[in-house]
Amino acid sequence: MRIRTAGVIAASMLCLAGVAACGDSKDNDTKGGSAPSAAAASGELVIWADDKRSAALKPFAEKFGKENGVTVKVQAISKDQQTTFLTASQQGSGPDVMVGAHDWIGNLVQNGAIDPVQLTDAQKSGLQPGALKAVTFNSQTYGVPYATENIGLIRNTDLAPTAPATMEDLVAQGKKLVSEKKASEILCLQAGPTGDAYHAYPLYASAGGYLFGTTASGDYDPKDLGVGKPGSVAAFEKLRSLGEKGDGALKRSITPDNSVATFTGKKCAFLVSGPWATADAKKAGIKYDITAVPPFKGAKEATPFLGVQTFYVASKGKNKALAQEFVTNYVTTPELATALYQVDPRPPALTSVLDSVKSNDPDVAKWAEAGKNAIPLPAIPEMAAIWEPFGKAEAAVIGGADAKSTVDAAAKTISAAINK
Amino acid sequence: MTTQLEGPATRALPAPEVEEARSTSLLGQVVKIVLLGLVVATAIWGAFPLVENEYWAGLALLLATTAGLLYLYLTPRHIPAKYLVPGTLFLVVFQIFPVLYTASTAFTNFGDGHRGSKAEAITAIQTASVTRVPGSTEYQLKILTRGDVATGPLAFLITDPKTGQVSIGDGAGLKPADAVPPAGYTVLNAGQASARSKEITDFAVPTSTGAIRSSGLSRAYEGKAVRAYDFASDSIRDTTDGKVWKADDAIGSFVAADGDRLAQGWKVGVGFSNFTRVLTDDTIASSFLGTLVWDFLFAIGSTGGTFLLGMFCAIALQSTRMRFRGLYRILMVLPYAMPSFAMLLVWRDMFNTDFGLINNVLGIHVDWLGTPITAQLAVLLVQLWLGYPYMFLVTTGALQAIPAELTDATKVDGAGPFQAFRAIKLPLLLVALTPLLISSFAFNFNNFNAIYLTTEGGPFPADNPNAGATDLLITYTYRLAFGGSGAQYGFAAAISIFIFLIVAVVSGVSFRRTRAQEEVYS
Numbered sequence: 001m002r003i004r005t006a007g008v009i010a011a012s013m014l015c016l017a018g019v020a021a022c023g024d025s026k027d028n029d030t031k032g033g034s035a036p037s038a039a040a041a042s043g044e045l046v047i048w049a050d051d052k053r054s055a056a057l058k059p060f061a062e063k064f065g066k067e068n069g070v071t072v073k074v075q076a077i078s079k080d081q082q083t084t085f086l087t088a089s090q091q092g093s094g095p096d097v098m099v100g101a102h103d104w105i106g107n108l109v110q111n112g113a114i115d116p117v118q119l120t121d122a123q124k125s126g127l128q129p130g131a132l133k134a135v136t137f138n139s140q141t142y143g144v145p146y147a148t149e150n151i152g153l154i155r156n157t158d159l160a161p162t163a164p165a166t167m168e169d170l171v172a173q174g175k176k177l178v179s180e181k182k183a184s185e186i187l188c189l190q191a192g193p194t195g196d197a198y199h200a201y202p203l204y205a206s207a208g209g210y211l212f213g214t215t216a217s218g219d220y221d222p223k224d225l226g227v228g229k230p231g232s233v234a235a236f237e238k239l240r241s242l243g244e245k246g247d248g249a250l251k252r253s254i255t256p257d258n259s260v261a262t263f264t265g266k267k268c269a270f271l272v273s274g275p276w277a278t279a280d281a282k283k284a285g286i287k288y289d290i291t292a293v294p295p296f297k298g299a300k301e302a303t304p305f306l307g308v309q310t311f312y313v314a315s316k317g318k319n320k321a322l323a324q325e326f327v328t329n330y331v332t333t334p335e336l337a338t339a340l341y342q343v344d345p346r347p348p349a350l351t352s353v354l355d356s357v358k359s360n361d362p363d364v365a366k367w368a369e370a371g372k373n374a375i376p377l378p379a380i381p382e383m384a385a386i387w388e389p390f391g392k393a394e395a396a397v398i399g400g401a402d403a404k405s406t407v408d409a410a411a412k413t414i415s416a417a418i419n420k
Numbered sequence: 421m422t423t424q425l426e427g428p429a430t431r432a433l434p435a436p437e438v439e440e441a442r443s444t445s446l447l448g449q450v451v452k453i454v455l456l457g458l459v460v461a462t463a464i465w466g467a468f469p470l471v472e473n474e475y476w477a478g479l480a481l482l483l484a485t486t487a488g489l490l491y492l493y494l495t496p497r498h499i500p501a502k503y504l505v506p507g508t509l510f511l512v513v514f515q516i517f518p519v520l521y522t523a524s525t526a527f528t529n530f531g532d533g534h535r536g537s538k539a540e541a542i543t544a545i546q547t548a549s550v551t552r553v554p555g556s557t558e559y560q561l562k563i564l565t566r567g568d569v570a571t572g573p574l575a576f577l578i579t580d581p582k583t584g585q586v587s588i589g590d591g592a593g594l595k596p597a598d599a600v601p602p603a604g605y606t607v608l609n610a611g612q613a614s615a616r617s618k619e620i621t622d623f624a625v626p627t628s629t630g631a632i633r634s635s636g637l638s639r640a641y642e643g644k645a646v647r648a649y650d651f652a653s654d655s656i657r658d659t660t661d662g663k664v665w666k667a668d669d670a671i672g673s674f675v676a677a678d679g680d681r682l683a684q685g686w687k688v689g690v691g692f693s694n695f696t697r698v699l700t701d702d703t704i705a706s707s708f709l710g711t712l713v714w715d716f717l718f719a720i721g722s723t724g725g726t727f728l729l730g731m732f733c734a735i736a737l738q739s740t741r742m743r744f745r746g747l748y749r750i751l752m753v754l755p756y757a758m759p760s761f762a763m764l765l766v767w768r769d770m771f772n773t774d775f776g777l778i779n780n781v782l783g784i785h786v787d788w789l790g791t792p793i794t795a796q797l798a799v800l801l802v803q804l805w806l807g808y809p810y811m812f813l814v815t816t817g818a819l820q821a822i823p824a825e826l827t828d829a830t831k832v833d834g835a836g837p838f839q840a841f842r843a844i845k846l847p848l849l850l851v852a853l854t855p856l857l858i859s860s861f862a863f864n865f866n867n868f869n870a871i872y873l874t875t876e877g878g879p880f881p882a883d884n885p886n887a888g889a890t891d892l893l894i895t896y897t898y899r900l901a902f903g904g905s906g907a908q909y910g911f912a913a914a915i916s917i918f919i920f921l922i923v924a925v926v927s928g929v930s931f932r933r934t935r936a937q938e939e940v941y942s
Contacts, residue, residue, distance in 0.1 A: 115548075118641050319614050
């Protein structure tokens, strides 16, 4: 009996071991083994997108598949889309089409993961210029944009009936509300203990700072770093004066997790955020209006970043010709843009769709208006070096640290990371 | 069930071992054949992709392993090996292989911009440089073939939308088409075309100014690869301005004379440079010592604090005079049952200066996560809350294993309860728990979540965004390897080897001391 039991255990271990030993070859299997032969039989297009968008894409993908006699698979990737895509395409098990943010482009290109797309002049002119510029990298178009997003100022119209023209005006209105106990915060602009470069950028730009200069061809130039230049020091001085030791409009205790909730809880009249926050405001029954982030008095425009949701053609895809067909000739159709807008209401990148949507949805029109002067979020790989040091420098000056030395330290860290 | 029937017989007759072996053999043989069949099946399943991708070493390993397993379990000999091999295989697959992989990665520049092979980088550079010839026409495209739709030679049927001129293009160039579709050709539908996707993407019809390529299945454009790879000089040349980037196999990049680097690089071995970078980099050296000291304090503080509190509670609840002991024990284990991932985020919000529960309840205005000391205190408090139920559980277990007679004996000797605890229980507890304390220390030394989800390593001094006051070595190096310039797996692997060495040394020394302690008390 002992021998038998041991035999069964050994055998089942063996079975597991067999599975385990071949476990590492399982990845390789998806690499080439059966997938291409299956694709070869029917012609298969694989699209990856996040959960929300993949649900919206499914009916259109099916329609495209039916029209062209191919199978289209839409797969939802719920998190870390960019890393998952990179790792998968490196192993050869990635999709043919990837849906994601435009600021991935630099990193995806340097890893050889996406191919340029060739749009006709007519297709190009149908897109909003900013969206087209955002997906242009090294003078090539790397994806087809379908929606844009930018931050703006969301204002509780019950508390603050008039839109502030300048930052100083906003602070004055906010201070008044706080002193009248109608609100507890002047402004809800998320910073958190480690800062938030994305949300701070409009103020930084208004006060004269920039991140990267541009080359002759209009691309961002990683060699011309704006952080550490006199303009950036002046901008951080402004942030400092709005911070905890100054007006108290910027606070590290307002974090990405509580900024929207504080606004919908009517504790502040002004929220700097994006289209994703309006859903919460609607749900909370707040009367709101959306305007551009106001500039400092007598300063430059407060330009927010323009983010663009994009369809990419994967360079390691198994069905690139079909992927090109789908991305360049199908994603540019108004029907798909409208459907994606209905899932996630952000301004569509196609000008014609944006115009038709505007009439039914005043919010979208206002977001587009607030982002009129937005500049594309830099997509160069060097941008990765900006986020953390910039954010921490922001948090430090909001807490009251000296602007000049803080910016200098951030600039040193950023250039060290760029020139590593 | 068969055992029950055979049971008495075998017990009565010790001799017929052989008979039992034979009687098990039918079922045993079937199970064995099925399992070995599975092994062979998975091996064959795994072999195809290995062959396809020409991983001959992997294939040889797979064959050798399978053959070895088949031999081992089909022969009646090598009984000990039959027991040992499955465990050894697991060890190799799940322990040794990842360690070797990490170690080998540490000697490469693997990371963003250097993920693939040189051939892939060259392809990516050339593909990325194909641009539309300025002022060229955008054609309508149909894909043709002569012969079988799945294998026949391809041709492009292109229509100029302005003039209506229809032409056939193939490897030889463009020629006017006589009809649509031209005689002898078949037009591929989308399904048939997409099945030959790769050929179509690679297909180019040469023209005087470039080549006509497909853009999808219904459009074509005249494009030109601006950058071309020259095999002889191992370099990339830009055809418009003549700039040349030479391959540098030491760093895995194409570098121009002026120092300009092409974005797409490839993976190369870089020797010890990742390791030397850890040791010589100024930013690392300047804050390494402070981070290391705090890392030790954090690991010792978390382990010691949770142990003391856990032990205190365990002893308190050991007393039979305590009522509702069961209820207290359940309450005590509650923090342990919560997912620490979520609880860390909740705690972070509770420490918020303006909106946090702690300041609001206590009516104070402490910038908890904003100053070094309070932030360090805060993370230790969170660790204490999360960790003491575990220590409570193990201490309760260990306490129950200590015989009551020992305590009774101390009473007889006239010792008070504290004296009895100090002289008898604590040493015995420590003998049992020290290995757990050491592993807890090793875990907390690298407790990434505890820091990253609460403070992200902050607060950071204004003049150094690299090293925060609550940064552990692991969060600090994570930022270095994955923060600034994209993912650098090679560098990260080198750092993790350093951290492994530190933890291994500390644990090794502690275990040595425990053994000495055990010898004293056993």
